[in-house]
Amino acid sequence: MYLDTKKKKTIFKKYGKSEADTGNSESQIAIFTERINHLTQYLTENKKDNNTKRSLVLLVGKRRRMLDYLKKKDIERYRKVIKLLNLRK
Secondary structure (H helix, E strand, C coil): CCCCHHHHHHHHHHHCCCCCCCCCHHHHHHHHHHHHHHHHHHHHHCCCCHHHHHHHHHHHHHHHHHHHHHHHHCHHHHHHHHHHHCCCC
């Protein structure tokens, strides 16, 4: 699988407080971004895979809602996540 346990732990450690901090908004957004990037790359090769397209749209919506929540609660953390993940140009 493209997102194994070790990779998840490194993402949680980088964006969260620790490896076990899976509920942190920043770490969840980072995981969503990793999955979105993987699915986007997959869809460039398999353009007719409509189920994966739907999954990608749902995942982008989840990440958007999580970012909106973070923006409403703590704008500084929101700006930090946007900058670290290069989500805005």
